[in-house]
Amino acid sequence: MIEREGRDVRGDILGSARRLFLQDGYDRVSVDRVIQDAGASKGSFYHYFQSKADLADELVREMLAPVYRQIGEIAESNLDGLSKLNQAFRIAYQWKSDNAKMLKFIVRSFWSDSNLLVRHKMKSWSMKKDKALLAGMLGQGMEEGTFAIEDPEDVAELIVHLGTGIGESMAALFVSIDDSPDKIELMERKVKLFERTLDCILGVPKGTVKTFDMESLKVILAEGVI
Template sequence: MAPGGERPLPERLLAVATRLFAENGYEGTSVQEIVESAGVTKGAMYHYFAAKDDLLYEIYHRLLALQTERLRLFAAGAGPAEERLRAAAIDVIETSLAHLDEVTVFFRSMHLLPVEKQKAVRAERRRYHETFRTLVEEGQREGTFRAGVPADLAVNFFFGAVHQISTWWHPDGPLDAGSVGDYYVGLFLDGLRTDPDGSQG
């Protein structure tokens, strides 16, 4: 924290930009509105972020970096693959819902990033998905998950569902984040498990 407990300027700009992008849309928010809400000048903002799209990229990059670091810990942990995959899957849902504005803003606006930044984001997401996929493959080798289900398809199925949560879930709704995580992950793992007799289903 900055002196007096105030957020460092880059953090304050990102927080303000996230809120305004979520409320008004990325295209509906001007740099002037961001700096006025943050109580700084454009020059101060441009010291940290060269353009508005740098804010959009950084909003998602930071969330993905957080989730990637946590996923690596789950993947490298001890215990059966199913337990680690469950923990990782619940974590990605709970961290996404804890940062709902960031997720909402990004999936509404990713296509507005410059091509090079879109490529960078896709590369980061691909690395994340590959790590997640290794847990599915490990469970298949252990015989816990059906070997006939392509691991890539399972991962894309799960994340496709996760990315849709921001279109319908609200913190004040009937389901809290923990319940959503339990239901989604239960459905995901039920679809991967072998039958109780060890058959592939």
């Protein structure tokens, strides 16, 4: 296949993959179909991506890039450490609310044993970025006397692991439970438990850290993510 000179082949492949994955599901879309839809050659595909799993990983990273860019801007702002932390959580859950269909694709595509490796790769990448951003906010809050912690790096790592565990627990609910009032109640309990745990770890009063807005969760549910 002859490709037009100067075109963004990588971007075209990612665009086709995003549309097809959302339309038909990750497991039902082959590399050949993505290539054909993008008007690219097989050689071009494997120049940019090692496999379909690698393509999906890059697609998710690009989708999350605006979130990390916004949080990075918050981290560099003149806000105090606690405000930065709560703003970062707000940006994250707002993205989930605004991108409910994409969240559905991520959860339902990769929370299965057959896609364990690609999920692990995505998780490792996001945890590394989360820890770096979080450590800076915690360090600032410690210096300001707001957070009663000793080592921001260690505490950031602990919080990231806790958050990842909560996220995976909620993802399991996303794909395994039918719509019901009990689902929202169960998720709300998990969120509140996580927030209380963070308050204790950081040595701040109960209700200080806000990680998720339950109204946003209801919006996500209404979009059929769960």
